Amino acid sequence: MKLHHGAVRVVAGIAVPLLLLGAWSLTAREGWLPDQILPAPGVVRATLKEFIASGELLDATLISLERVAKGFAAGAVTGLAFGAAIGLSPRLNRLFGPTFLGLAQVPLLAWMPVMILLVGIDEGLKVILIGIASFIPVVLNVAQGFRDVPPALREVGAVLLFDPWSMLTQIVLPAAVPSVFTGLREGLANAWQTVIAVELFASSEGLGYLMSWGRQLFQLDLVLAVVVVLGVIGFALNWGLARVEGRLGRWQVRPA
């Protein structure tokens, strides 16, 4: 019975996408829309195969992922440090918190023209923008997590006469793990969004660039092929993060 239930779910879940795919094929076959607007699914598949075989897609993917890794690492490390500082110290929070929140209101892409003038359009630009994109959610969540440690847990530490270091490592850090993780996850998602945006605008390599190139040549098949790749990578990222999160959740401390 359970299997049957699951099967219904799967069938229902792929019915609409299949229907859309069918409509798309039909549209292409009947020539209702020009190729520059909607190339046939077969053409997209062929382009995808061709770019996989030539290695161009893999190269572009690796370049984009490398940028994400560099920018995210920079943004996450600085964000953890800054978030922990303003989360733990009310005084630092009074000093830096409002300024940070104010700057965080600027839409990320607005920094792009500023940074282009300051550092040019090389790798530095991408790493800085991706870094800012991951920094902001990491700081917000880490600070919140450190601030919101349940008072009951702090009292336990006080009763046990913990020194500040043990208090931090034994009580505050474990209690803040879920928020820290949420921040890192949002930061990574932002980093991934940003690399595509920056590459569309100012790059000569990477998946975003491949799309904008495809558009300039009116090759929508290439654009759609990259969309497929982006979907697969996005899915893999989320799946991986969900697994890590499940693992972390198991040893998370909860006040009774």
Add this chain to the structure above:
Amino acid sequence: MKRFSPLLVPLAALAIWEAVSRLTHVSHELLPPPEKVAARLWDGFANGGMAGDLAASLLREFAGFVIGAASGVALGLLLGLSRAASRLIGPLFLGYRQVALFAWVPLLSMWFGGGEQGKIAFIALAAMAPAAVNTWRGTSALPHSYIELSRVLMFRPLDYVRFVALPGALPAILTGLRSSLIAAWLATVGAELFLDVAPGLGGRMNEGRETFQMDLVLASVVLLGLLGLTFSRLAVAAEKTLLKRRAT
């Protein structure tokens, strides 16, 4: 003293900025002193057409937000209230969410053109997902007893949506709308930077970058930040008012 401490850091930063741009050999083109940026902002409004750019950007954002948020809430309600819909469209929607938002820019610009339509379509797309996800989450988390009660009271489906589902999921929907508003603002800047040149703050920034006018670029950043701040303040205030009304 404590009351003024949030001002200390910005003031110190301004002082350092002023000092660096005056005392070192960094060119004023690369780092204009703060007062020059302020003057540029003032001048932009007084006789540089910045008010027109601001209005164009806001209008664009608002159009995209309304279309995107309305369709997002509708989609979220459908997914949250109808099990058939969530089984049929849910996986497709979740699959769509895996693709980075800006990946749709090249496609939309081919389908809708790089002009106003393409921009608004992209802003709407950006605003749609947060509204849909939160509405979906909010309505599907409603206690099952609400449905039973509505059955007992013989509510028609539309009455259930109006009197039970919408008010019940209101906090989640408002959270979604706030994220939608922020996403729409980011998308507005993105659309103006990526798509055809048109009046708007993003276009103005691009012009500043191409002609190497850092003061103009920074003045636009200040303005965009202030607007972002205003949006989130307004959204929080609206949320409070609406939720208070619901509580009474």
